[in-house]
Amino acid sequence: MTLVFATHNANKLKEIQALMPEYIQLKSLTDIGCNEDIIEDAPTIEGNALIKARYVKEKYGFDCFADDTGLEVKALNGEPGVYSARYAGEQKNAEDNTQKLLAELKAKTDRSAQFKTVIALILNGKEQLFEGICKGTITKEKTGDAGFGYDPVFKPEGFPLTFAEMPLSEKNKIGHRGKATQKLLDYLKK
Numbered sequence: 001m002t003l004v005f006a007t008h009n010a011n012k013l014k015e016i017q018a019l020m021p022e023y024i025q026l027k028s029l030t031d032i033g034c035n036e037d038i039i040e041d042a043p044t045i046e047g048n049a050l051i052k053a054r055y056v057k058e059k060y061g062f063d064c065f066a067d068d069t070g071l072e073v074k075a076l077n078g079e080p081g082v083y084s085a086r087y088a089g090e091q092k093n094a095e096d097n098t099q100k101l102l103a104e105l106k107a108k109t110d111r112s113a114q115f116k117t118v119i120a121l122i123l124n125g126k127e128q129l130f131e132g133i134c135k136g137t138i139t140k141e142k143t144g145d146a147g148f149g150y151d152p153v154f155k156p157e158g159f160p161l162t163f164a165e166m167p168l169s170e171k172n173k174i175g176h177r178g179k180a181t182q183k184l185l186d187y188l189k190k
Contacts (some may be wrong), residue, residue, distance in 0.1 A: 056096030
């Protein structure tokens with residue numbers, strides 16, 4: 001089975017490929033020649049995932065899935081949420097986003113947060129959504145050099161390390177994207 005994962009993000013692709021069984025051949029947007037920037041302007045994480053999946057299906061004809069992820073911080077009323085990738089501006093710079101988040105939380109005592117991933121699958125003309133959530137806290141400073149995005153400041157519940165300090169295999173077991181992907185894989189096995 002060939003599925004397109006609607007992303008140009010090499011880090012996301014690597015995470016998802018590590019979870020896929022051998023019988024699923026994964027292609028990225030680059031692999032199918034989709035070089036345009038798909039506009040994600042929905043007000044929800046679910047909506048953005050659907051926008052990307054529908055775009056690939058309509059323009060390129062491939063069965064596909066797309067994900068969208070947001071970091072939701074309790075003390076910031078759920079921000080950055082759907083705006084996580086462009087929290088500090090349209091340049092989508094991970095370092096700028098992380099520094100803005102740390103600055104916004106400087107005077108806050110509640111640092112609880114959760115990562116939420118939604119995967120939208122379009123397969124054989126049907127749409128399905130799969131959600132993964134990982135609860136944790138935002139650290140006061142960055143630690144670790146693995147992962148990407150907010151990983152250096154997110155410590156999952158029950159673990160002494162940030163995502164950026166964990167091997168990918170461990171992050172995939174407990175993380176939001178791994179949980180959503182597992183639900184996707186369970187569905188594909190049916």
